Amino acid sequence: MAKKNIKDTAYTNLLMLADLGIPEAVRFRDALGLEGNPMQSLARVPFASKIPLCISTISEILYQRTNDLIDQERNPTILDLACGYSPRVLVMAPRGYTYIGADLPVVAEELIAKRSQLIPGSPNLFAGYRCVDVADEEQMQRVLAGLRERITIVTQGLLTYLTIEQKLELMQGIRSLLERDGGCWIIPDACPDRMLPATFDAIMGRVGSSMVQGIYKIVDKQVGRSREENGWQSIDEMTDALEGFGFSVKRVPLYRRELPLWCLDRLDPKAEDRLIVAWQSMSSLVVTLSE
C-alpha cells in the first residue's frame, strides 16, 4: 500500500466511529488532533448520501464485536495487529487488559509519539504501541518481548490488504506467538465478500448494492490492492487456508443483540431489521492452535 493511503484508511475507520458519537472514538480523535468526516462530501450527493452511514456501520459492527469477543476470551494481553487509529485501548485498558497496538512505522510512530495523550495515566509499562510489519516473522517475535501472558491477537481490517505470501508470514508469526503462552486470534471480518454488498443493500436497497463494485475499484486503486490475487475473500476460503496451516477455526456469530451499536440509531426501523438479518447470516472467527 502507498504510505499516505495506508494512513488514510486507518484515519477513516476512526473518524467514521467518531462521527457516530462513540465516546472513546471521539476522545481518541481529539487526542490525535483530527477532525471532520472524510466522507462528508458524499453525504451531499443525493444518490450517494447514505454511503458514509454504510461504511461507519461496517466499521462499528467489526469494532464492537471484536471488543465483545476479547471480553469473552478473557486473555490478559491484547495484541491488536495493524491497529491503525483504533480507540480500542480506551475501553480495554480500564477493564484491566494490557493493550499493545502494532502497525507499520508510518502509523505506529505517530501513536508512540502521542502515547501520553492517547492513554492518559496508564501505569502499565507494556501497554502502548509498537512498529511492526506483521508479515515479518522476526519483528513479530519481538513484539511481546518481556511479556509472558496468554494473548488475544486481533486483526481487524487487515487481511484483504495482504498478499497470499504476506498472509503465510503472518500465520507463521501468529503461530509462534500462540505457541509461547497460549491464547487465540480473533478475525471479526471473516466474510469480506458479503459484508459490503449486504450492508449497502440493507441500508440503500438495490441502488446501494449496485455501487459496491465501483467502490471496490476505487479503494483497490487507492491502496494498490488486487483482491482476487490476495484471496481470502470468503469464509470458506479463509477457513481452508487457516486449517491447512494447522490452526483450529471456530465460527461465531458476527452479530449479538447485546452489542452497543450506535449506528442503529441512525437507521429507519426497516433498514435496521434488514441489516440485522444480513448480519445474522455472517460469522467471525476465533482461531487457536490445533491440539
Ligand SMILES: C[S@@+](CC[C@H](N)C(=O)[O-])C[C@H]1O[C@@H](n2cnc3c(N)ncnc32)[C@H](O)[C@@H]1O
Ligand atoms: C483499514 S486499516 C484498519 C485499522 C484498524 N485495525 C481498524 O480496524 O481501525 C488497515 C491497517 O493495516 C495496517 N497495515 C497494512 N499492512 C500492514 C503490515 N504489513 N504490517 C502492519 N500493519 C499493516 C495499515 O497501516 C492500517 O493501519
